[in-house]
Amino acid sequence: MIDTLVVMPVYNAENTILDAIKSIKNQKYKKFKLVCCDDNSEDKTLEQLINCREIFDFKILKNKKNIGTGLTISKTIEIESSFFEYKYITWVSADNILNENFLQKHIEKISSGYAITYSGWRSFDLNSNYSVFYPDENLESLKVSYKLGPSFLFTKNLYDKAGPFNKLPGEDFYFAVKCAINDAKFGFIKDNLVDYRVHNNSVSGRIRSGKIKELATDSALMEAIKINKKNGNLSYQ
Numbered sequence: 613m614i615d616t617l618v619v620m621p622v623y624n625a626e627n628t629i630l631d632a633i634k635s636i637k638n639q640k641y642k643k644f645k646l647v648c649c650d651d652n653s654e655d656k657t658l659e660q661l662i663n664c665r666e667i668f669d670f671k672i673l674k675n676k677k678n679i680g681t682g683l684t685i686s687k688t689i690e691i692e693s694s695f696f697e698y699k700y701i702t703w704v705s706a707d708n709i710l711n712e713n714f715l716q717k718h719i720e721k722i723s724s725g726y727a728i729t730y731s732g733w734r735s736f737d738l739n740s741n742y743s744v745f746y747p748d749e750n751l752e753s754l755k756v757s758y759k760l761g762p763s764f765l766f767t768k769n770l771y772d773k774a775g776p777f778n779k780l781p782g783e784d785f786y787f788a789v790k791c792a793i794n795d796a797k798f799g800f801i802k803d804n805l806v807d808y809r810v811h812n813n814s815v816s817g818r819i820r821s822g823k824i825k826e827l828a829t830d831s832a833l834m835e836a837i838k839i840n841k842k843n844g845n846l847s848y849q
Contacts, residue, residue, distance in 0.1 A: 616765075620648040620705070625706035
């Protein structure tokens with residue numbers, strides 16, 4: 613029985629979408645549904661998505677206009693939740709590659725009593741240069757940074773309390789802050805479960821090139837500081 617919703621917001625990802633879909637198809641954990649939502653792409657992304665259904669059965673939604681990653685994620689969750697009662701939710705980028713154990717590891721961890729789980733990841737560029745990253749396992753430090761990285765999974769109950777996702781870049785950062793407001797129990801997985809692709813059109817790439825500023829991250833950090841000053845001890849375990 614399906615218990616997990618995997619959301620993939622997609623925008624201008626014609627060159628990376630196939631690798632991303634294949635990595636989801638190859639998950640060892642099979643009790644999930646993938647829903648991709650095209651955010652009114654300007655390239656051949658939608659055509660590529662349709663072609664991908666020849667190798668893997670998943671659902672495709674399409675926005676009539678571009679609304680951004682965060683709003684696309686929330687829209688997809690709301691639509692799918694009206695059809696089916698999911699227990700767990702994650703969202704993955706259309707340019708990243710999931711380890712085949714991604715869902716299995718996260719669900720094993722979250723099933724032991726956590727509301728949200730997160731893990732390490734690897735970044736790689738066009739020249740296949742890899743760098744390994746781990747979020748701060750010290751949850752006292754995480755309260756200040758809220759930088760979970762691209763590998764996480766959360767319960768539907770937590771989303772109902774902490775959602776929806778924010779419109780600005782850094783939507784995962786804002787969501788982590790709102791999880792903290794709701795005293796969510798965070799669980800850390802000591803594995804690298806996502807290969808994060810760095811390129812000119814990614815959020816990281818656009819920040820480095822100056823196309824967008826880290827305003828969302830800065831705003832979320834300020835919000836996190838306010839939360840800690842107000843609440844003092846959040847119930848992280």
